[in-house]
Amino acid sequence: MKNLNIKEEARKLIDKLPxxxxxxxxxxxxxxxxxxxxxxxxxxxxxxxxxxEVRKKLGCQS
Structure with a gap:
């Protein structure tokens, strides 16, 4: 993963909230x-x- 500025990304999330x-x-x-x-x-x-594979593991094959 790219080295993100976590504080800046958190601010962006906060700014988008109502x-x-x-x-x-x-x-x-x-x-x-x-x-x-x-x-x-x-x-x-x-x-x-x-x-x-997921279906097989969960027994959901049809």
Whole structure:
């Protein structure tokens, strides 16, 4: 992952929130951001499995 200025990125998240936001709203946005970034990094590293493999592991093959 690129070396981001975390404080600046946090400010951007805060600035996008509505005025009546709660701490939970902010924490959710941070969680979503981290999750998406982690997923993108996994994808770039080819650390992924196919939909068919997921279905097989979950017993959902049809």
């Amino acid at each position: 005025e009546n936001s709660t701490w939970d709203d902010l924490m959710y946005q941070i969680y979503v951001r981290q999750t998406v970034e982690a997923g993108l990094e996994d994808s770039k590293a080819s650390n992924v499995i196919s939909v068919q």
